[in-house]
Amino acid sequence: MNANKMIIREVEFGGDGYREVLAMRDRLLRVPLGLTWSQADLEGEAEQLHFGLYDHDDTLIACVVIKPLDEHNAKLRQMAVDEQYRQIGAGRRLIQGVEDILKQRGFRCIKMDARDTAVGFYRKLGYEIQGDVFTQVTIPHFRMTKVI
Template sequence: MNTEYSFFQIDFGSPDYDEAVSLRNKVLRIPLGLEFTEEQLEEEWNQLHFVLRNSEDKTIACLIFKIENSDVLKMRQVAVDDSYQSKGCGSKLVIGSELWATANGYKKIELHARDKAVEFYNKLGYVTVGEEFIEVGIPHRSMEKIL
């Protein structure tokens, strides 16, 4: 498997966005018996969308930033294609998004991590905040990182 990856910001509603939604659906929603509604996707029009692509220009990982305020972004919908998990792609995606956030004046990133992802975010410098809670039917933890 080729290990060259490229980080991109993509536009809401574009073919790239549709590819990212398909990946998010496959990795995050279908395993829980869920699918995106049109209303949920329409709410993403003013959010920031990022992808990691392989050398064949296929989207292999994606995430979204929701702008909370001029200093804070909420990272959401982080997904890595199953065949690229545990190969550093998620880290490359998150680090790329953090560099973008810093370059654009943001000071902090917040997120809700599924329990199984907490260790991944800890390794990238995120810390847990508060108690465990249930979201989309599974345990999550609030996490944050000061940039």
């Protein structure tokens, strides 16, 4: 499968696309940690940007949420690729495509709290660690940033 042929779509908060993405986030990011959604997790999502990566037959492959912090800065959160599509460039395609969209909208810097297991992935995409390790949702994380 060619990740470059996958399509990035912004999904509307509260719609069918959002519900599909939310189910994927739950399955890939919450259930493996024995966690479920709390109201606090989803608070503010109406003001955030939701993106899905889709195959040509509309299968959802990966997702990510962008929280605008101010005019130029955004926080990347809830990044996940379906297990059966990992290591084929889908994550890179989604992040790079979303970076292009954010650049066009005037954003200049992306920050995130990255799981330690994903730091190597983000490094390959140009993100740099800032500061020390900290614990979030029970696992070690690092703050990472990139000027886009």
